[in-house]
Amino acid sequence: MPPRVQSRRVSSILLPYLAPSSASIQPSSCPSQILSRQFSATSAPQTKLRREMFAWLNTEGAALKDHVPGETNYLPNPRNFNETNLKPFPHNDNFISESILSEELRNEIYTRVVKKKRSVRAVSVELGVEMKRIAAVVRLVELEQRQRAQGKPLALPYARAVHEMVPTTRLAEKGERQAWHEPINDLPAHPATGAQIFYPVPESRSFTRVDAGRVFSAAPALENERREAISHPSDLAEDVLNKKPGAIEMVGKGDNAREVLLPADARIPHPHLVKMELDRIAFPEERRQIVERNVKRIARQDEIEKSRREKAEAWRERSIRHIEPEGGRFDFRFQNVEFSKQTTGANGRSHKAPGRRYGVPNQSHKRGVTKIPTRVEA
Amino acid sequence: MVVRIRLARFGNKHSPFYNIVVAQARSARGAKPLEVIGTYNPVPKRPTNLYDENPNARPYKEIALDRSRARYWLGVGAQPSDPVWKLLTMAGLVKPKPATYLEKNV
Numbered sequence: 001m002p003p004r005v006q007s008r009r010v011s012s013i014l015l016p017y018l019a020p021s022s023a024s025i026q027p028s029s030c031p032s033q034i035l036s037r038q039f040s041a042t043s044a045p046q047t048k049l050r051r052e053m054f055a056w057l058n059t060e061g062a063a064l065k066d067h068v069p070g071e072t073n074y075l076p077n078p079r080n081f082n083e084t085n086l087k088p089f090p091h092n093d094n095f096i097s098e099s100i101l102s103e104e105l106r107n108e109i110y111t112r113v114v115k116k117k118r119s120v121r122a123v124s125v126e127l128g129v130e131m132k133r134i135a136a137v138v139r140l141v142e143l144e145q146r147q148r149a150q151g152k153p154l155a156l157p158y159a160r161a162v163h164e165m166v167p168t169t170r171l172a173e174k175g176e177r178q179a180w181h182e183p184i185n186d187l188p189a190h191p192a193t194g195a196q197i198f199y200p201v202p203e204s205r206s207f208t209r210v211d212a213g214r215v216f217s218a219a220p221a222l223e224n225e226r227r228e229a230i231s232h233p234s235d236l237a238e239d240v241l242n243k244k245p246g247a248i249e250m251v252g253k254g255d256n257a258r259e260v261l262l263p264a265d266a267r268i269p270h271p272h273l274v275k276m277e278l279d280r281i282a283f284p285e286e287r288r289q290i291v292e293r294n295v296k297r298i299a300r301q302d303e304i305e306k307s308r309r310e311k312a313e314a315w316r317e318r319s320i321r322h323i324e325p326e327g328g329r330f331d332f333r334f335q336n337v338e339f340s341k342q343t344t345g346a347n348g349r350s351h352k353a354p355g356r357r358y359g360v361p362n363q364s365h366k367r368g369v370t371k372i373p374t375r376v377e378a
Numbered sequence: 379m380v381v382r383i384r385l386a387r388f389g390n391k392h393s394p395f396y397n398i399v400v401a402q403a404r405s406a407r408g409a410k411p412l413e414v415i416g417t418y419n420p421v422p423k424r425p426t427n428l429y430d431e432n433p434n435a436r437p438y439k440e441i442a443l444d445r446s447r448a449r450y451w452l453g454v455g456a457q458p459s460d461p462v463w464k465l466l467t468m469a470g471l472v473k474p475k476p477a478t479y480l481e482k483n484v
Binding site for chain 1: 388389390395397398399410411413414415416417422436437438439440441442443444445447465468469
């Protein structure tokens with residue numbers, strides 16, 4: 001019988017954190033295999049596929065038994081042998097393994113956000129990591145630290161082996177320019193833009209992204225005065241930032257009311273980058289001033305967003321009454337709701353009314369409804 | 379006929395959820411009430427994050443209530459059921475229900 005596939009662990013050189021005793025692992029030999037079919041008189045029959053598998057493991061597959069740190073250990077691609085192989089499935093060219101954050105980079109993210117108190121937005125722009133990923137890194141590092149403090153075991157050898165076998169984005173050395181981990185300013189696909197609309201526009205009329213957003217949300221066209229006040233679609237991002245979030249124009253009535261779709265310039269995660277690029281085109285000589293202005297812009301946006309968040313949090317705290325009965329097992333949180341014509345609507349079935357509704361089927365078992373939690377509750 | 383403030387059970391099997399409703403006393407539990415003035419979720423929730431750091435943090439139950447409507451209905455003589463009475467006591471809208479068994483025992 002051909003030898004069994006042995007589970008190899010990561011070599012001991014790669015495990016600085018492990019104790020030397022646990023790192024040296026002898027490959028286990030299994031003498032019991034020979035005796036495993038003692039009740040059967042016939043010789044152990046092998047399927048063709050199984051035979052082929054062992055033949056492959058002894059020839060081509062033998063090269064893949066151990067990985068080289070820093071290189072992927074994927075099946076060789078028959079089409080190109082020279083380049084770094086980033087395709088785990090040789091016949092699927094579209095599947096490319098993306099880089100993950102290196103340990104140093106993720107620790108740097110945590111240091112900047114938590115210890116140096118930099119804003120998520122600023123760190124995202126500096127290191128080229130999406131804001132959502134930054135938030136996730138901070139949460140996970142916090143979790144890791146808590147687990148360390150509680151003395152829970154961590155899967156360090158596993159983490160190290162994975163980091164060796166997939167491409168990673170490393171933290172730049174001093175004086176080096178940080179390579180971006182991913183595009184950070186991706187426009188989220190809004191469901192309103194899914195519709196294919198044929199909207200004829202006269203050639204003489206200027207039709208910008210602002211107008212396109214209005215067409216998508218079935219809002220009437222802008223009046224000329226307001227249209228002329230907008231020099232560039234990114235101006236709207238500034239407007240949204242300055243005003244309250246409720247100040248975005250609404251269209252539709254009652255339950256059908258919705259916000260008018262803003263241009264992409266206002267919906268991207270980092271609208272200030274558009275402003276910076278416009279600045280660069282307008283003043284190609286003033287490099288330093290442009291950067292300074294952008295830093296100010298980020299600081300201002302952070303400040304406004306922070307105060308907005310704090311206000312919302314304070315409002316939430318005020319609207320909830322905490323009752324803590326003595327001797328009981330539970331606390332109670334009373335929230336204010338309103339039962340009125342405005343909340344129940346004309347037919348009494350509006351979703352704004354308190355409580356589960358009558359005469360409206362529960363949609364929870366419909367196909368496509370997400371049942372797992374999709375966000376972290378505070 | 380008496381108007382009561384009581385709970386109406388919603389939610390699936392093993393996951394109860396109640397509307398706090400104002401209804402005629404003899405109408406069915408699942409019948410359409412006069413008004414829905416709030417909700418009561420009897421499944422306790424754990425405060426996130428805090429729980430690991432402070433093991434004494436108690437789980438909490440969520441209640442939503444339209445206080446002004448509750449006050450109005452109490453004012454015109456609606457009678458809360460026992461569970462709702464407890465909730466309204468915690469909300470500070472009614473006095474605790476007198477425990478009559480005490481008098482008997484004494």
